Amino acid sequence: MSVFSTVLARDLRLALRQSADSLTVVAFFAIATVLFPFGVGPETNVLARIAGGVLWVTALLAALLSLDRIFAVDFEDGTLDQLVLTGAPLPVVVLAKVCAHWLTTGVPLILVSPILAVTLHLPIAGYVPLVFALLLGTPTVSLVGAVGAALVLGTRRGGVLLSLLVLPLYIPVLIFGTAAVEAALIGRASTPMLSVLAGFMVLALTFSPWATAAALRQAVE
Amino acid sequence: MSVFSTVLARDLRLALRQSADSLTVVAFFAIATVLFPFGVGPETNVLARIAGGVLWVTALLAALLSLDRIFAVDFEDGTLDQLVLTGAPLPVVVLAKVCAHWLTTGVPLILVSPILAVTLHLPIAGYVPLVFALLLGTPTVSLVGAVGAALVLGTRRGGVLLSLLVLPLYIPVLIFGTAAVEAALIGRASTPMLSVLAGFMVLALTFSPWATAAALRQAVE
Amino acid sequence: MVRRMDGGTGEFQAGDFQAGSFSGAGLACRRGGRMVFSGLAFTVAPGGALVLRGANGSGKTTLLRLMAGLTAAVAGQLAWDNRAIDDPDAHAGRLRFIGHLDAIKPALTVAENLRFWMSLWRGESRDTVITDALDAFDLRRLAGFPARLLSAGQRHRLALARLVVAPAPLWLLDEPGNALDESSLAALARAIAAHRARGGAVVVASHGAAFVDGGSTLNLGDFAPTDDAHWSEQ
Amino acid sequence: MVRRMDGGTGEFQAGDFQAGSFSGAGLACRRGGRMVFSGLAFTVAPGGALVLRGANGSGKTTLLRLMAGLTAAVAGQLAWDNRAIDDPDAHAGRLRFIGHLDAIKPALTVAENLRFWMSLWRGESRDTVITDALDAFDLRRLAGFPARLLSAGQRHRLALARLVVAPAPLWLLDEPGNALDESSLAALARAIAAHRARGGAVVVASHGAAFVDGGSTLNLGDFAPTDDAHWSEQ
Amino acid sequence: MHRFANPTQFMRIANAIYPWAAGLSAILFLVGLPVALVTSPPDYQQGETVRIFYIHVSSAWMMMVVYSAMAGGSAAFLIWRHPMANLVAKASAPMGASFAALTLLTGMLWGQPMWGTFWVWDARLTSTLILFFLYLGYLALGDAFEDSERGDKAAAILALVGSVNLPIIHFSVEWWNTLHQPSIIKMTGFTVDGSILLPLFLMLGAFTSYYVAVLVLRLRSELLAAKIRNARMSQVAVNQAAQPAE
Amino acid sequence: MDAILKYLDMGGYAAWVWPAYGLAAVALGGILFFTLRDLKTREREFEALRSARRGGESSL
């Protein structure tokens, strides 16, 4: 087995052993979304107007929270020292871990998003672009978040600091993600926005593993 | 010095040493709030309509994230074992830690909330009730959150699990907190809602330290 | 340095704590669904020492945490001066427990770390006591440094220095010699001897040196449940 | 059991790795803004052993992490077979590092933990090798247990078992005897002897037993920088 | 490049620049402030509020200059391990954050009389806000480590990642804003008159030279802090070295 | 006097113009103040350390 598949398999296995994990990400997504009707009141038209935005923002926050510990556990128990010392290229290890993260959190988020959209009265035309936008956007979220997660290793309250670092970087994804939904709602094509999201993904895929690896190397120093 | 003041002083000193901490809570609050215009679009009237709700929801999420590690650090480094073994009543220790948490995160949140309200175009009448509602609501948030934080000790991804446990409990605070703001906006008195919030606070103050202490005892077992 | 703890500033007179005997009988403990030991009994007289021995996994740590009241026993009873212990807070107040984790805040200085525990346990913090404790483990030079700068052994010495900032009749030490260099091992032995001279009792889990003269030994291997008890347990 | 590693299944022939000599010269290292040691030189021949000694805080851990390539040196150069090491990944590929942290996943079983490292290092995982490694540290009975159930010493033995799942010419061990009982210490000494017999080199930091026959000793205290070196630093 | 890596060399140049920058800054403020506040005429559209413009634009300019300095310094630090470059980045960041805050606040103070609101989600305002957050992130990250050397590298990586993302953020925001809000408000909506240019350039010059002068002071201060740390630690080292003999 | 008052009124925009300049003064002055303060304390500390070291050396 290659380094990539070994690390991927281990992380997936760990996630399965503690299956509560993906579940809790989904739960946070659901609960944070559901808080909004309580916050802004139950009027259907207001909720429908903000549905796409609220779903995207809460999905970002949920993904972010789960990113928090993507490297932290390995860092604290010494596994990271060993991973840096495998002799294999560190960006490959990073990519495997990010893949595992996306599979165990990004995918479940995408799967439940249509259900939550119902509770926020998202108009029917918005569902397909919402799911596709999430499909193209969440990998970028995982990749960019990994850089942040590696940078905050060893700080107290890494979670909140992480938000400060990466939420500004998520803004482009958020803008094009919601724009894809909005476009569909006013009867325009979502494809331009979706292709921009795909572009971001390629960009993140190219740079993030290297930046993350650099951050991890200085973390174990 | 009493146990209360010893623990309080230590936690405040730790927070000051790492002054970035309160800062990051505020920053999360600000950034999460600021994400909403990107999600729902920059139109003033839409934003003004949802301003109170968004501020409350994001304040809850920010406080929650910072609660995540209120006991976790002490748990991981063995301090919690020692605190349980001081021979002093554990609820007092808990109360001191919660106080320190509120002073270093709740108070800064309250201080910046008016500025964020400006960016969301909250109508002028809403400012005073918003601040008072936060003043009465955030201690409850810290107290209830502490129970959750103690319960999730020793789980991986405590942060997300914590949200799942306590966000539902925050809903009453959220409802009355936003209602206080909304009432002022339509020209009614906010005092009834504010007194309900005060009631929640007293309730939480009475029960939460005991529940938290019990949860901590089982965590060290 | 250690001598000053006995006389000198007068902080650590025998009267500082109420010496007592610590005992247990019929103790059994389960970890992770499996019995670790059962039918275990022990006594430590004032000034006495009990050394816990046993292979890895035989239950030394488990027994120490049970003695501290952190873990609940499945069966059996602990007693202080032959009275059963039923108030865990009162019991906690008369013991010091040093485990595998060192309860040190990296952001505080070495002295601040000690001062916190002293004022928590004694309700006050006196610089002379802190200085004595630092001296006892040769940490005085590091007093002003953030604990994050300490090496493994220095951290462990700081954890041990906690023992002498506030007197208590019972010390529970889990492998206290880990990571210590020779002179620190000697300092630890001196601290234990001084504690016992004042009537304190000590329970030490250790694979190697025991840091105590005399005292009795308890081999945890003798109390392992039979294999059958094991399997029926599940 | 250990004998099988040499012959037996034939997994661990000397040819499994390219033995070499490991050396360093003029090494200096800074931690937290302070020089820990400087002007340090060492050599370990194939089959040789180097024991690091020194008081707590003298820089043993720092030196081991530097040897592993985890920490950067301020000055000096490491060499493998007298060629300067400039590709950290290649160097990492020929060493095994066991530090204070044990890199064990509590949710995986003992065997799964080993298997992960084996397939990471060797690109494959063979049950016979895993079983041999478990036997070498008497962990076979625990193979199916989740690692979170292990005691301190059992965990450390699991970390050590990693050494024998994938051969590598250089072992870097930081206080490997911590928390081990007597029979485990003997197992560790046997594993080190077998490794050296195959031409492997080993560097051990230890306060007590050194687990090695012969070999040279490096006292870190000899390389502590003088005060003046510091002031001219900037 | 490595000539400047030596702190002594670097500081020799910096110290030579310092009196010039400090003097220039003082003169420009002394001349510029009266011009900006008193002698320059009010704008025919904006009236007296145009006086806010002088500091608003100056601080906006500075916040971008300082970020470039920070990103450049971080890159030099990561690529060439150039310690002084990192000190430049580190010493600049609080100033950059202050300039960004000042841009936001003066902009808000201008927005209220001009647009009737403190804040709108205009593209440029929004980008400024995000830049401010990036500054805060850099500061918080550099501060968050127990070990300051670790904080330096982490923050440097962040500064670089941020500089890659800034253009992306800028264009996304622009595009987002035009989609949602068919420009009710455009900031550039006024003709720049000659009478405005003089005070503007004076203030720009004053701000820039102020930054350079204070940067030198901060570099001195940072270097001293490092020396003090080393000196403090070396005392322990000496004692530890003596320890086995005890 | 009137002229001064009229000037200070900034054509009715005093409430915006003066705070803007005030904030600028606070920001720039604040940076300078803290920079100088840190520099001074560090210089003093460094001198103290150096003289302490000299003293220590002579006693050796």
Ligand code: HEM
């Ligand atoms: C919070 C609110 C505001 C923020 C964050 C802000 C931000 C900025 C920034 C970043 C620049 C520099 C652009 C560059 O140099 O390319 C700038 C320039 C400028 N701002 Fe603002 N601004 C705000 C409010 C205003 C208001 C209310 C006005 C006037 C009605 C205004 C008028 C200008 C002008 C005239 C310039 C220079 C013209 C130019 O460079 O194109 N700004 N502002």
Ligand SMILES: Nc1ncnc2c1ncn2[C@@H]1O[C@H](COP(=O)(O)OP(=O)(O)OP(=O)(O)O)[C@@H](O)[C@H]1O
């Ligand atoms: N993470 C760190 N940051 C800053 N300084 C450190 C760090 N770790 C260790 N040090 C310092 O470096 C010096 C050497 O530490 P090191 O851990 O190498 O010592 P050691 O010889 O392994 O000691 P021990 O026997 O206690 O394990 C110590 O004096 C310590 O103050």
Ligand SMILES: Nc1ncnc2c1ncn2[C@@H]1O[C@H](COP(=O)(O)OP(=O)(O)OP(=O)(O)O)[C@@H](O)[C@H]1O
């Ligand atoms: N947290 C835990 N959960 C479940 N089981 C545990 C836990 N900790 C220890 N055990 C089990 O209890 C048994 C006794 O563990 P304990 O830590 O008391 O041993 P020990 O004698 O201290 O060993 P060591 O010498 O290795 O420290 C072990 O076999 C272990 O499997």
Ligand SMILES: [Mg+2]
């Ligand atoms: Mg143990």
Ligand SMILES: [Mg+2]
């Ligand atoms: Mg060490």
